[in-house]
Amino acid sequence: MSNSSASNRFVDRIGRERLSRIALYVVMYGIAIAFFIPFWRMFQLSVTPAGLVASGEFFLIPSDVTFAYWERFLVQEPIIYQWAFNTFLIASITTFLVLVVDSMIAFSLTRLKWPGRSVVLGVILASFMIPGYVNIIPLFTVVNNLGMVNSYWAIILPFAAGPLGVFLLVQFFRDIPKELEEAARLDGFSPFRIYAQIIMPLSTPILTALGLFVFIWSWNQFLWPLIVLNNDQLYTLPIGVVTLRSVNALAPNVIMTSLALASLPLFIVFLLFQDKLISSVQMQAGTG
Amino acid sequence: MGSITIDNIRKEYGGDSGTIVAVDGVSLDVRDGEFLTIVGPSGSGKSTLLRMIAGLEDITDGTLRIGDQVVTNVAPQNRGVAMVFQEYALYPHMSVRKNMSYGLRLTTDLSDEKIQSRVEETAEMMGIEDLLDKKPNSLSGGQQQRVATGRAIVRKPEVFLFDEPLSNLDAKLRLHMRTELQRIQDDLETTSVYVTHDQTEAMTMSDRIVILDDGTIQQVGTPETVYAEPANQFVADFIGSPSMNFFDVELEDGRFVADDFDYQPSKDLVSRCRARATTDEFVLGIRPEHVRVDESESITAELDVLEHEGSDNYLYLSKHETEWTVRVDGSTRFEPGTTVGLSLPEDHVHLFDRQTGENLLVGERVRNPSSSSATAES
Amino acid sequence: MGSITIDNIRKEYGGDSGTIVAVDGVSLDVRDGEFLTIVGPSGSGKSTLLRMIAGLEDITDGTLRIGDQVVTNVAPQNRGVAMVFQEYALYPHMSVRKNMSYGLRLTTDLSDEKIQSRVEETAEMMGIEDLLDKKPNSLSGGQQQRVATGRAIVRKPEVFLFDEPLSNLDAKLRLHMRTELQRIQDDLETTSVYVTHDQTEAMTMSDRIVILDDGTIQQVGTPETVYAEPANQFVADFIGSPSMNFFDVELEDGRFVADDFDYQPSKDLVSRCRARATTDEFVLGIRPEHVRVDESESITAELDVLEHEGSDNYLYLSKHETEWTVRVDGSTRFEPGTTVGLSLPEDHVHLFDRQTGENLLVGERVRNPSSSSATAES
Amino acid sequence: SGLTGGGGDGSSGGSSDSIQLDYWMYFGAQENEEMTSLVEDFNALDNGITVNKQSVPFEEFLTKLFTSVSSGNAPHVASYYGSYGRHLQQICHPIDDYLSNGAKNKYFQSAWDNLQVDGQTYALPLDIHGKGLYTNDAVMEEAGVDPDFADWQSFSDACNTIVEETDSRAFSMLNGQAGQSALRAYIIALTQAGGNIIEGEPGNYDVVFDQGPGKEAAQLMSSVVGEHGWDKTEFRSGLGRINDFVNGDLGMVVEGTWGINNFENENGEVPEDLSFEFHKPFMFPGSGEDVAWAESNSLYFPVNDSHNETEKQAAVEFAEYITQNHTLWASAGGHLPAAKSVATSSEVKNTKLWTEFKSISRMHEMVTNNQIEYQPMTPIHLNSNRYWKPLYEMYLQNMSVDEALTQAANSLQSALDDA
């Protein structure tokens, strides 16, 4: 039959497919490059000598390169380590606290039967609708009255009160087969054992995902630490680098170096846990 | 003592839209060492009943004894029962060995060595000794099933409870595990209560079968009894595959008149019917394997589909609205479209009261299954 | 014209760890109006083959004709095929009516009324006329299945393709839908290619069966042929439930010697065997329904479990490592533990070459299924 | 200790039994380095007092200071402007009880007086800085203009000449992008026009700059860009005008005494080819006196219940030390020291700032001649952009004079009323 027309159509089809494929690659990689440019700008400036920056010329690759600023921060300015340590400490404690406290209540809400638990869950979930920032003024007065201003608890505790972890864990715990817990009850497990030895080990995927997300979110907090931290020894990286800018108003390359340093830890975390982190994002929308 | 005495047990769930009665006044004696199967359609309350025995659900009303002890308020782990779940419920993060030993460690004060030797002994019995250090996820369905059973066995309970333990296996494996479970129960002689919705499983495995519908017992009896003498139309329909053929008939002039055929019964049959019937409206039932193909007969139907299955052929016939399923020998051949004559041997004909569904030909059956004598066999 | 000609078709998937050959040189003729079933274990390439016919997968090598036309490079919608998927693949946000009319609207230039009337006609045929304005999610599994089938029918394709369309239904419903699909196919006489991994389905529904393993055809034939004359041990094992009994035997002094029994064949059988065997090592096979219980026989085994199923009893016997499954009449009763004598009628004995798996007693079977004559029946 | 925080935990050493003082400052860049070495000098005295300095961004400084006082974490010493006494009175304590004898006389009178609120001393002045007119010699030469302006006429002639004769712009009144920058330049013109920002007493302030001389001064300011075209409407970046001036694209600019810091390149040196001079900015028209805006970086003493008397005493001791021994602040930072003896010390007098660029020497003359005026002391954050951004916009021709004045005056009046 029409062998030739079939093969023509075939060529057409292949041709069109290839074209659209190429277009797709161009678009996707084009956007990726555009997304990369700011990172490049940061790195580029951090190794550009001051003279070149001051010239105000546009360049992609600096004609002259210096690592003096990196050296300055890495070697001479220890405060950035202090900030990194502070940030790490805050993020770690927050993460730990969120995982423990949220998993406990999620366990209680999904696995234990007590009157009023659905109301409690409802209230917690409803607080999802409350945007974090509308609360800062009264929250500050509360934290202040508790004498926690200028301490890490002021950052950690309000964060741990957020409903996200409860929401995610409740959803996850609900899907753990009831039979597992029942088998455990027949085996003589107490509620605490069921929590610690059945539910928690089974939830490692969500706990790591949630933990990562909380860690990064906490690491990146800006407005709230800016408000409650008064002492530069206590600063976190995000607010520290802004301070540096004020102090080094004239030197974009210095600022960029500090930024590169400040973002490096999370970049490494992201490199290592790309999939986990992305899946934690996806879980929030209930799509992952 | 592994006997179970269930006395007028009731279970209500408080839902959003009123209470649901999941089990409605069930009374039942399970004898020591017996293999009892509970069958019934989805939602009939099988799992609920089993879970009440296990202590996983509170009992709304009634009493439950295991051995001589009222266990209504005894914690699950102290009831001397072990359960095998449909999804196996193996602890996925623990090795098979830990899965099996955990219950022993928590509920007994056996030494570690004793526990280990008991676990290994049981594993050998189940043929899973090579799997002891694996995690459940790396096992096949059949292996997981074996581990779940082993975990129950190792505790040497007085009663095994099974909730559809085979329904996650594919057909061939299910067949295989079925016989294996039977073999184990034969060996251990532990009282077993086995829940399934698959009547074939129930028929092949059990000493006795309980047929549950809508939270109430429809019939209790040996497989042979429930197959040959179903207490009512529900049981007759539920047991046997393909299902019994049913036809609405009216008794007119000593004949049962259906839409598309007449059936001439013996006088005796008619009088036995009449003796217990409330009206003249009946349902006539006959199993596919009991219908005879007989060209000379007056009952006819046209062959729609012939299915060849193993050494049998199944004929799907119809006449107007009346449909027949008939099992014949594999060598019998018909072309679709042929008109076939059928005869219904009176021995195998069942007659049900169209109002109550009761099987009119089965003697002294007790109709109210929740009364105390419901556990008696016919 | 709804015939399909598959000529030496091959499909490779490029995976991370090298290429996977999913279908390996399959040749097959599907006749116009035929109901052809493809069975095989999971991963044998059934779906891949079907999806190549549909045009959903590119063909790596070989040609495919539907009717007279080479369709290798024809877009799916222009091949005149319609497919029913295992998960039904109904568009969840469209009403049943839209689901059914979608394809017509896109591929034909029928007027709206015409399309509507065709949809309604088909819906009536499938008994889903009341569901037309519902969304698929609100339907039961069986109803969804009907809608999916209706969606295929309404397009009046030359070929129906089914990929395990019933495997998401429960046993009873599956049985019911099976006969319904057959009835429809009988009515429409549309060429149908039906993929399943359930040999019962294959045996009961098809004009011919293709048994696939590992991407290659093992046998093509009518249900009766593949049952009675399996081309090789794989087919013999795969077809029939419970499976055929297999025993490793060696031919010694004109007797087949197994681990736990000897079998005395006729001279003729031995010579037929010898004629095609490569060694003296064989596998002897016999189906459970063909083993006779015969107290006088020298082959014995002890009864482990007796299963009562419908009108039959299944005996599970063993002697040392040798296990038997035997089907006997439902009236036959044995107690577990009894030793039973067995005889193996020579007519029903199969002998397979232990190296190649080939059935030595089946004549002129072509061993290489990818050669052009593979489509011929035995 | 990190988790429970507290302002006091140590950073840069100091023996544990010494008195630890926290000192907050907002200085950036060059000034920051100088202040750091001043603090280090003090710590090196080894007098039992250790000062831990902390940089707080200028933009957040007041916010943080108030927050820290309310939460009991306030530092012992904090830098802020001398004219903010009434504003900071709420959170600072007076230091008269802690001052050493005769402290008052060590400082220029005007600076000292500026720190008195309700008869009490609230701070010690570090410096006196003001704004003057910087002229770029190269541009002046090219245009043939003598940068000694007697009056507005000669100034505007000079500007026009620059525009005509050179490629450079003539004159800018803005050296920064903030409203504060506009305010300070405006005040110079305003006082020479004979006006005031506000009149009246605490609790009863009257904003008056939107009419009369205030309006004239504003119109003049606006005309620099608009009518006269001496400056342009864009403001590229924070240091845009300064860079222009350094590069010779701008002939004259109103800039602070500290502006020198911004002329320096990355090596901390004024470019070789840049030659410039600082003049008293008395070229504006009007009936007012030749008085220019000035301000003092000062040291305040925030309230903190956890500070004991010894610490308070030490804090003042530190402040006295640093305000009375800080030639570096002048020589490198470009500020006129507020302590008289320091201001006229040879270290200061020998700097180029005194001899060549004349920023410190002329500032010194203005101080001694009583030609400076501090901003009015109010209970509010007077320099906030909230009030003065309109002036900035007005200068860049983004707002009309009336609009800008009305907006600025209204917001200021209502803030004063609320305070």
Next chain:
Amino acid sequence: MAENVDTATANTSSGFFNRFISERSTRELIIGLLFASPYLTLFAVFMLYPLAKGLYMSLFEWNFLRPSESTFVGVGNYARLLSDPVFWNALWNTLEFVAMTVPLIVGLSLVLALGLNKELVGDRLLQFLYFSPYVLTVSVVGLIWVQMFAEGGIGTFLLGSLIEGSPLNSNLWAMPSLVITTVWWQTGFYFAILLASRQNVPERLYEAARLDGAGPWRMFRDITLPHMKNGLLFVVIASTIFQFQVFGQPFVMTRGGPSGETQTLVYYLYQLGFETRQLGFGSAVGYTLLAILVVVSALNYYIVGTNNE
């Protein structure tokens, strides 16, 4: 057998029975609360109480340093809000920001998600690049983009012919600059969500649609979009709520300028709370923001949720 059963030594009198029931439910309540209480404490102290306190504070002229000297003004703060030009300006700027950012983010993340679903070579790298800005803190993002828009930065390089100087100083371009910054920073997050949403569409449906003769556009319209509806709804609502609270970008990049062009509601909230310390008025602004957001998400839900039906 049954050697472990002797542990089951329960007593079976019926008096015990009744006591047991109530004991059991009390025990369940106690254990339940035990597990719930750590979080509930945090939740009550740092979420519920501040929320209530905010409402209370918004009725006062709150004295920052001496709360006891606050004066009750009733709804005065809310009334003042209505006539406060700064508030209206901030609200307008915020709306402007949201109206520009949300469509760009949603559109771009949808494009990226659909594109990356197509099994490209290097898709992990692409995913990494798209998502990586999201792991940066807003201060870093802001400062990087300040440099992007500074002299010699590519932003200025590209826009150079349109505007002189940094777009951040331009009344016209400051807000779009923040928008671009935000799109760069946030898109990855929403892209990840939409990617998952896209990948959850059963491939079978596309096959069924191919057999039904649907082309790419039809498949997109009839299968992809309806299936991604929930994902899109989440993305629209979540990004709207989040962008409504924009603070860090203007704070770091423009300080609300030029001329208040980029002052946003939360920035205003911050200024009121911590710069001018009008805590009562600030709380009123906070509550107003809350009310706006509730209305906006309800509207969003209504609009996105009802079309496509």
